[in-house]
Amino acid sequence: MPPFLAKARHLIPVSLLVAAALPFTTGTAGAGGFTACESPFVFDGSAANIVPIEYLATTADQKSADPDRRRQIQETAQHLAWLMKLDSWHQPTYGSLGVVSHMFLEGTCEPDVVLDRLIRGGASAPIRPGQVLVMLQGRIFTEGEDIFLQSRLRGFRRNAVPPGEAPTLSGYFEDEGLTATLGNGSAALTATLPLLDITFAPRAVTRSELQEIDSIFVEASIVRAEPSLSSRGSPLRFKPGQPHAFTVQIHGGEWLKVEDIFGGISGYIHANPEVSAFLHRKLPELDFLNGMLGYLRIRQARSGLGDYPPPPESAARQAEERLTRFIERDEDARAADARALAAALIGSLAADGEDWRGARARFAEAAAASPYRPVYRTLLGVADARLCCAAAPAPGFDDPARSFTDSLSLDPENLVALRNLDTFLASLARLAEINAVPAGIDASRLAQRREVVQKVLSNVKEPQNR
Known part of the structure; x- marks a missing residue:
């Protein structure tokens, strides 16, 4: 050295x-x-x-x-x-x-x-x-x-x-x-973001x-x-x-x-x-850089991996402001993937703060900007599930199964989407038993639908370590 x-x-x-x-x-x-x-x-x-x-x-x-x-x-x-x-x-x-x-x-x-x-x-x-x-x-x-x-x-x-x-x-x-929990917390859905590489x-x-x-x-x-x-x-x-x-x-x-x-x-x-x-x-990407930095510092503090000082209380707001400014400034049609990732980061910050309606809006924005990326459909499904079925239904959700299915139509062997769909259908079956299925959620043929999902799951291999 x-x-x-x-x-x-x-x-x-x-x-x-x-x-x-x-x-x-x-x-x-x-x-x-x-x-x-x-x-x-x-x-x-x-x-x-x-x-x-x-x-x-x-x-x-x-x-x-x-x-x-x-x-x-x-x-x-x-x-x-x-x-x-x-x-x-x-x-x-x-x-x-x-x-x-x-x-x-x-x-x-x-x-x-x-x-x-x-x-x-x-x-x-x-x-x-x-x-x-x-x-x-x-x-x-x-x-x-x-x-x-x-x-x-x-x-x-x-x-x-x-x-x-x-x-x-x-x-x-x-x-x-x-991660989002459903019902009494006994079931959990997960979603991952793409690599932060744009x-x-x-x-x-x-x-x-x-x-x-x-x-x-x-x-x-x-x-x-x-x-x-x-x-x-x-x-x-x-x-x-x-x-x-x-x-x-x-x-x-x-x-x-x-x-x-x-x-x-x-x-x-x-x-x-x-x-x-x-x-x-x-260079609007400098705003993206700062928003990404804020997001990562917040996640660093939540993870507990390493002994680092926490970010200031204003970190989430500041990161959202920078990412929003990037989205507003970079309207080039070729920048759709970057805008989608920025929206997903804002949505993740909102979910961290339990603002699932705000998170859903940003995940929907990401899915619209980058319609061929299954990860954004999965994120949207998780937000919908949290809104409809975590406790009392909150307004503004769509059927989560639809987003998970959309994700699978883009990537049929997507284990995250498959597991989320299976978990959601199981949770929905429990709600159906007590006549508590939220309006707008399709609860028909739950046993048959879940059987199909589990059959596919049994044939999908875990991805190799990256």
């Missing part, structure tokens, strides 16, 4: 993490840094880490493959990675947050290799069980005279599988989903916008002695072999007070909120 990271691992728990657990207000503190992508690291004492990886500049055709132009765009991509890092401190941090930009300082890196090294333990300690990681990567590519930016976002809670034992990277991710539609950017990113970077990369644009300062240098990890404290809304754990950086960086507004208008 490089000496600088050995020192970081020793110092971070003492000097950094007490401050990092504070709620998001003026004075909030956290952990920040940047490193070459060949030496990936995160703050192992933080409950959550955001890892923006420098976007890769590439070309879509031979005509636009000008080496000088590509180098210039790659430099802009590096500037963008830094600005995305600063933006994280203008959003809800949900407490105990580390943000480390991974730069192409010694060459380009495959994001999956970076993620694998973070899980196994690269230049830092391995991601700990229960710890949250959100990774943002992408590419800036030219096609003739047009320039596009495309992002991929991944988020997960680390499960307890030891490094090296899962056959794929997703095998280290905790499953995300929900590639967004390409965004067209103009040359003037790329130039604006470069000019914004010039100001945002200067460390000043005082929180004033007139104060003297020195520019940050992104060089191979010179990673930095520092404490971050929000000062007066527009300034970040930073102090390098290894020495060398100490002072104030201007992080203008108007720059964040510009980035979020151009």
